[in-house]
Every structure is written in structure tokens, then in C-alpha cells.
Amino acid sequence: MDLLVGGIGQLATPTGAGPRRGPDQGELSVRRDAYLLVREGRIAEVGEGRPPPFAGPALDAEGRVVTPGLVDPHTHAVFAGNRVQEFLARVRGERYTGGGILTTVYATREASEGELVELARPRFLRMLQLGVTTVEVKSGYGLTLDDELRILRAVRRLGEELPLTLVPTFLGAHAFPPELPREAYVRLLVEEVIPAVARQGLARFCDVFCDEGFYTVDEARAILAEAREHGLGLKVHADELAQVGAAELAGELSAVSAEHLLHVSQEGIQALARSGTVAVLLPGTAFVLDEPYPPARDLIAAGVPVALGTDFNPGSSPVASLPLATSLAVLRMGLSPAEALVAATLNAAAAIGLADKVGSLEAGKRADLVVWDVRSYEEIPYWIGQNLVQAVVRGGRVVWRSSPTPSST
Ligand code: NIG
Ligand code: FE
Secondary structure, X not given: OOEEEEEEEEEEEOOOOOOOOHXXXXXXXXXXXXXXXXXXXXXXXXXXXXXXXXXXXXEEOOOOEEEEOEEEOOEOOOOOOOOHHHHHHHHOOOOOOOOOHHHHHHHHHOOOHHHHHHHHHHHHHHHHHOOEEEXXXXXXXXXXXXXXXXXHHHHHXXXXXXXOEEEEEEEEEOOOOOOOOHHHHHHHHHHHHHHHHHHOOOOOEEEEEXXXXXXXXXXXXXXXHHHHHOOOEEEEEEOOOOOOOHHHHXXXXXXXXXXXXXXXXXXXXXXXXXXXXXXXXOHHHHHHHOOOOOOHHHHHHOOOOEEEOXXXXXXXXXXXXXXXXXXXXXXXXXXXXXXXXXHOOHHHHHHOOOOOOOOOOOOOOEOOEEEEOOOOOOHHHHOOOOOOEEEEEEOOEEEEEOOOOOOOO
């Protein structure tokens, strides 16, 4: 697809093909009065002033802000049922322990592949309307060979059908299925499920919920070692509920990302800095569970690249809005709007191994971008809980436009 995006009041983007860390976390290229030229779905040129003559289709940003399409590097978006009863119990004061995951496992096991596709489709379309063009999706509500494979097949179907890029992660080690002894399930994962997932090409990454009441560091190490043997990239749900040394494990294994990190230790932060692992922070979860936010400033100071995601799931984070996550990151975690934008674009792309393809608006990258109905990128986290997205372009094609309202901000 060819396209000229003209009339860009402000074009704000990180630059580079890898994650940005430390003082560079907040480095953005900001151009005024810019244009962007797309050829065959990729960015051919970004410039300022008058665009070159162009015969193809054009999108006029009418002075608005353009950023890269947002990248959500952590969701659990394919599931059946909901957990509104658990939500109400928490509102009454009950604490989240992760036990509710099994409620969703039972509901998801009852759903066919087609039903999972139907349930998840509108969730992804809502994310797209919020400016997200790439989404990582974890399995983990099946906990048997067949049920996990079915979830991953639903992700693959949705990725083929929808105008978003879906990146599948195998999270069979999300909880323990009640019908098997713990060791037997770990063995099943290692001996059967991981090989099957890899053989069928159903996942790019393998993740383990390494936390209090869930997988121990030793179990996680064994599962991830097997995943690596089968060519999967490694991720860790690390120290979300308690400090168990999961970030240290992510560093030891040079995992691509360590995610959550609400209770990460100082040693864990140092381990992530040494290995270059991306910290995927999920402020929606801390907000929903009323837990302390992860130590984003300490991570950035230590040189760990920080990414932001939603953790969208029916239990701990029924939050599908990545722009809202940027608001929470700025207001509660001390990120600047520039750091938050880098975290939700280039660093999020790095957390799913795609920083050379998406996450910034530069020649050669895929033309995934968002037109925001604001005048400066700082307004994206500032206007909280409103959808400011005017248009979404994916691969050079306009895939969503808000109904035409006059620009008001
Ligand atoms: O990321 N931590 C584990 N998994 C999810 C919660 C999933 C659920 O509650 O259903 C999380 O918070
Ligand atoms: Fe999660």
C-alpha cells in the first residue's frame, strides 16, 4: 500500500531498531509541519515542509499529532467468561491471589476455537481503536495440551483476519491444573506441550508465571530451558505478587523480557540491567489491585529498558487501553510523557522481538501509525480515559477512523 500522510502538526517518534534505556529512554525525535511517505506498506521517507509530488492516496492529519502505532507487549486477551463476581469481592475488600485464574480456565475449556475467536475479536478491535497496531497475546487459560493449542490457534486465526499484528506467547505455566499433581504437569509441559507448540509454530515466546503460589524459580528455569531448546524466546511473569527472585532468573537466562516486577529486588534490577532484558511494566494491574506500582525510575536509572503494556485479562487487569497505561505511568510511576511514549512503542516492540520492524516512524519500518486529535504528544497521557485517536494506519492502509468531529483541542 502506498500513502502520503501530510499536514502533520507534530510527528513524535523514538528512533532506532533496539530498546532505549537510561537517559535515552525519553529521547524522541519531534518534527513540526511534517509528512510521511509510504511505499508498499513501509515508510519510504519522513520529512518536513512541503511533501514531494505524490499520485497515490493521501491522509491529511490537519495539524494533528502522529506517533508510531502503539505496541501492547503483554495481554491475556483470549479467554471465555468473565470475573465480575471476583471484581465485586475485591471491591468489598478481598485480596487478589491469582486463584481466580482457574475460573477463567474452566470457562475457556468449554469454548470452541470458533467461540474463542468470536469472543476475542471485539477486544482486539477496541485496542486498535485506541491506537494499538501490535499486540502480544499469551495462552494460559487451558492448562492441557489440547486446550492450550486451541487458544493459540484462535490467536493465529485472529492475526490472519484482523488488521493488527498478533504475537503469540505460550503461557502453559500460568497456573496448575487441578486434575494433575504439580510435578506431572511440569513434566507434561516439558515433554509434550512445549514440543507440540514449537512444532506447530503456534508461539514465538514461552512465558512462566514465576511467583508466590505459582511456579518456583527452579520449575521456571526447567520449563524455559526446554522452551529455548525448541527455539522459543523467553519471557518471565516476574515478582508480581511477591519477591521470589524471578527477575534474577530472567537476567540469568537473558530473557527478552521480565514482566510485572511490582516486587522486584535491587539484585533483580541489576540482573536485568546486565542482561539487557526489557522490563514490561503493567500499571493497570497495580491500579486495579491497589498494589504499589513497579519501581520504574529505579529500573530506568539502572539502565533497564522500560516498556508499558496493559496486561489485559479478566482478573487482575480488565484494562484494554494502552493510552490509559501511559497516563498511569506518568502520574503514578514518574515517567515523562516522552519516556512513556517510547515505552509503549519502540521498547514494547523490543520486548516482543520486533524493534527492527515496528515501534518507530523511520524509513524501512512498517507504516503503522496513529493520528491523535491533539497538538502535542504530551497530551496523550494528559487527557485521561478519552479516546483521542483520529485514525489508525497499519502497513500503509487506513484501518480505522473516528467519526468526523471537528478538532477541538
Ligand atoms: O498477569 N499473573 C498472572 N496472570 C495474570 C492474571 C490472570 C488472571 O487473573 O486471570 C496477570 O496478572
Ligand atoms: Fe500478565
